[in-house]
Amino acid sequence: MPVTRPSLAPTHGGDRRPAARLRIDSAQRAVVSWLASVFRVRQTLRVDDVRYKERTRTPLRRSLGRHGEGEKIYDVRFPGPDAPAPMAIHATRHRVFADLAPCSRAESIGVLRPLIRPGWRVFEVGCATGGGSALLSELVGPSGGVVSVGTDRESIRYARRRYRRANLGFELGGIETLDGETDGAFDAVIAHRAPEPGTGGEDADLKELWRVVAPGGLLACRSTQSGDTSAPVETTEMRVRTTCRDAEIDHARSPDREITWVLARRPSDRSDPD
Numbered sequence: 001m002p003v004t005r006p007s008l009a010p011t012h013g014g015d016r017r018p019a020a021r022l023r024i025d026s027a028q029r030a031v032v033s034w035l036a037s038v039f040r041v042r043q044t045l046r047v048d049d050v051r052y053k054e055r056t057r058t059p060l061r062r063s064l065g066r067h068g069e070g071e072k073i074y075d076v077r078f079p080g081p082d083a084p085a086p087m088a089i090h091a092t093r094h095r096v097f098a099d100l101a102p103c104s105r106a107e108s109i110g111v112l113r114p115l116i117r118p119g120w121r122v123f124e125v126g127c128a129t130g131g132g133s134a135l136l137s138e139l140v141g142p143s144g145g146v147v148s149v150g151t152d153r154e155s156i157r158y159a160r161r162r163y164r165r166a167n168l169g170f171e172l173g174g175i176e177t178l179d180g181e182t183d184g185a186f187d188a189v190i191a192h193r194a195p196e197p198g199t200g201g202e203d204a205d206l207k208e209l210w211r212v213v214a215p216g217g218l219l220a221c222r223s224t225q226s227g228d229t230s231a232p233v234e235t236t237e238m239r240v241r242t243t244c245r246d247a248e249i250d251h252a253r254s255p256d257r258e259i260t261w262v263l264a265r266r267p268s269d270r271s272d273p274d
Helices: 019-039 104-111 131-140 153-162 202-211 233-243
Strands: 002-004 044-047 050-054 071-077 087-092 121-125 145-150 168-172 186-191 213-223 248-253 260-265
Touching: 071 153, 087 153, 104 131, 121 131, 131 145, 131 168, 145 153, 153 168, 186 202, 202 213, 202 233, 213 233, 233 248, 233 260
Parallel strands: 002 044, 121 145, 121 186, 145 168, 186 213
Antiparallel strands: 044 050, 050 071, 071 087, 213 260, 248 260
16 A cells, blocks of 8 residues: 655755645554554555565554564665665664654754755764765755765665765765875764763774864764763763864754754864954
């Protein structure tokens, strides 16, 4: 039973669907999902002409719930005459696909929206399935570029197929992928989770992230006060202050304060005009 789900990602112009239309579409999806669960029908969802076909009839929320299997598998077909090969994806509690469920990466990047400038070159570490990366590519525009890295092979494989854009690239790996990059190579470096204390190389990792921030550029390390396992704000800020000694430190927070970024801006090399 085909279901069309609208994309909530902003267009290059920043337009969004009217709130009333979104409420109607959401209600329609809820009804269709309920009917499918009652009659045990496998659904095919379509988002931006990407088709997701369920392999099982159990709804995603139930599959990932406390008493569920812990994953739900979809067969994905991508649009276009030169479309990438179809693939199977495994949605889990920790592998979230923005087309299927609310994406924390996209929500987190949304908090940084006022800080990202068109034309910037951005390095993102911990990109997951690419929902936040796609938003970053919108913010920097066609004159900018985003390099996003993650350590989950399936997530990177999916992101490369789902978000095919000239200004967006995905690589498998972590901070070590910066080897060979020149100092100050990026206008912004975004770490969805700052290197954690006790991992043995967290200080060196944070220094490496700071090394590639350009003069006048920004390092953003995700932290939080509650809600996930990221380091507390105070811990993240202390480590950023220690590593980025010449930086101006600030914060960016979501309205509910559930999401907090610790920001370090590198001073510009240019002298202020008289």
